[in-house]
Amino acid sequence: MTYLSFMNKNYNPLEQQSNDEILKTRLKIQNTDYIRDIINGLPYITAILNSYRQVIFSNETLLQQLNISSIDEVIGLRPGEVIHCVNSNKEEGGCGASENCKVCGVFLSILQAQKTKGKSQYECRIKAMHDGMEIAFDYLATSNPIIWENEEFIIFSLTDISSEKRRKALEKTFFHDIINKAGSLQGFIQLIQSVSDIETIQKYTHLASDISQELISEILSQRQLIAAENNELAISIERVESISIMSSLIREISNQKISQNIQVIMDEKSTSEYIHTDINLLRRVLLNMLKNAVEASEKGDFVIISGELSNSRYVFKVHNSKFISKDIQLQIFQRSFSTKGMNRGLGTYSMKLFVENYLNGKVHFESNELNGTTFYVELPYFETV
Numbered sequence: 001m002t003y004l005s006f007m008n009k010n011y012n013p014l015e016q017q018s019n020d021e022i023l024k025t026r027l028k029i030q031n032t033d034y035i036r037d038i039i040n041g042l043p044y045i046t047a048i049l050n051s052y053r054q055v056i057f058s059n060e061t062l063l064q065q066l067n068i069s070s071i072d073e074v075i076g077l078r079p080g081e082v083i084h085c086v087n088s089n090k091e092e093g094g095c096g097a098s099e100n101c102k103v104c105g106v107f108l109s110i111l112q113a114q115k116t117k118g119k120s121q122y123e124c125r126i127k128a129m130h131d132g133m134e135i136a137f138d139y140l141a142t143s144n145p146i147i148w149e150n151e152e153f154i155i156f157s158l159t160d161i162s163s164e165k166r167r168k169a170l171e172k173t174f175f176h177d178i179i180n181k182a183g184s185l186q187g188f189i190q191l192i193q194s195v196s197d198i199e200t201i202q203k204y205t206h207l208a209s210d211i212s213q214e215l216i217s218e219i220l221s222q223r224q225l226i227a228a229e230n231n232e233l234a235i236s237i238e239r240v241e242s243i244s245i246m247s248s249l250i251r252e253i254s255n256q257k258i259s260q261n262i263q264v265i266m267d268e269k270s271t272s273e274y275i276h277t278d279i280n281l282l283r284r285v286l287l288n289m290l291k292n293a294v295e296a297s298e299k300g301d302f303v304i305i306s307g308e309l310s311n312s313r314y315v316f317k318v319h320n321s322k323f324i325s326k327d328i329q330l331q332i333f334q335r336s337f338s339t340k341g342m343n344r345g346l347g348t349y350s351m352k353l354f355v356e357n358y359l360n361g362k363v364h365f366e367s368n369e370l371n372g373t374t375f376y377v378e379l380p381y382f383e384t385v
Helices: 018-028 034-042 059-067 098-104 105-116 163-195 198-229 242-254 279-298 347-358
Strands: 044-051 055-058 121-129 133-148 151-160 237-239 263-266 272-277 301-311 315-322 363-366 374-378
Touching: 018 034, 018 055, 018 133, 018 279, 034 044, 044 059, 055 263, 098 105, 105 151, 121 242, 133 163, 133 347, 151 347, 163 198, 237 242, 237 279, 242 263, 242 279, 242 301, 242 315, 272 279, 272 374, 279 301, 279 315, 279 347, 279 374, 301 347, 347 363
Parallel strands: 263 301
Antiparallel strands: 044 055, 044 151, 121 133, 133 151, 237 272, 301 315, 315 374, 363 374
């Protein structure tokens, strides 16, 4: 079900219950032993919400897992505000008011429970701010409606499924891709062993070498992602030239199977500049952008990479002619979201993680039906003599 199917025509995200009413209800729940004991006995983040989605009461697990010292800090807040979701302060109405909230599993779970009067569960991907950094979480949001003393409430819980989602992503993408590439490599080695013609052997050897390089790249990419998420990634800053990076990436992507019948070119207006960055991380990010653009394109399409100085930053751009629908746009950069199927979705997430947490840059995109889609990587530029 979608956001629109839940919406009441009178829904107003700005509407909230008064503090006096919230405190009065909280005291009643706090003084009702069986409710307090049941909620506190649950091993996952749990809160009782009023009909305005505000927290009336929470369990000890919520306070412990979110490092909150007192329940007073969360009373009257909405779930996204409690967990410091990056979208919860975009609009005046807070959690539930931004465009991103329309595809949020937390929000949809609560709305569905309120509408159907039954239990509702949604997986949700949340980016939260902690110590000045964005942290990605995967939760299972569960909402159970109850009536207590003639008032409607929601028993709301969050179960952290991040480890499960990451394990499935490893199994679905990393191990699957590694096995496929290893199988291809084995096949070419067997072909090399079966032929005696020198020219054919050289051809197969070259192809086998390309596959082995891709295999190593896949392994290193996964290792870098794990290190980055654990704040353990070591980077090596060096002086690199922009045009040469883009040219080498065009050669690399053009030799891959996914680029058949797609023309990957560099904008002739691109400017040559020297930037200080980690070339391996930058190449990985830009190659990922190119792969996404190529995979979204059709036979005969162009994918254009470019780079130029803008406001003391060097900006790389990757453009393709296809439009990304609004519901997908709202979920790009979330850890487990992918248009390529279940249990995938590390591409755009890792791009943002590497660039913004390690290269001191910024990643963003634009997409509309008239101009197609452009992804941007902005890096700091320091003029050198």
